[in-house]
Amino acid sequence: MAIYNTASDSAKTAVRSFLTKLGEQYLGRSINTGSGKGKKDWARIKETVFGNACAYCGVSDVALGMEHLIMFNRAECGLHHPGNLVPCCTPCNKRARDENKAYVDWRTHLESRDISRSDKDKRLRRIEAHIVAEDYPELSGDEQKAIEILANSLYSSIQAEVQKSLDIYSELDEALIHSR
Ligand SMILES: [Zn+2]
Known part of the structure; x- marks a missing residue:
């Protein structure tokens, strides 16, 4: 839980x-x-589909977190959906950024792991099969764009609402002080 919000x-x-x-x-x-x-879905994905190993580097017997393949933020707009969830070790949970400061996509991330060519190919096929098996929605370019526009609009509105409340408070506070 964040202390400073x-x-x-x-x-x-x-x-x-x-x-x-x-x-x-x-x-x-x-x-x-x-x-x-949902908890059962996650256990099945982690244990049965990926054999309690990191979906990228394959390490097992370490703590595995929940990773969204298409990142769960307004830049990539990955959905919270079983087909977008994979188990991931702590080092693999950190993605590199490209020359435009954007996080790299999961395929590039997998490619950057320090594992053999055949392991990369094997894991790529497993992840792609997982996405299909879980029926992750195949969004058109227009749908993806619409989601991004809505996510960015929501982001700006919430930020603006917090600022608006602060501004109103300042006005109220000033008015109350002056009316004393
Ligand atoms: Zn890993």
């Missing part, structure tokens, strides 16, 4: 909430990975 923290949370709801809409049910069916 900025307006952009709230805006990022709102974007993730939108991407979660959208993923659930495509899936037709909830994907709360902390309980119920």
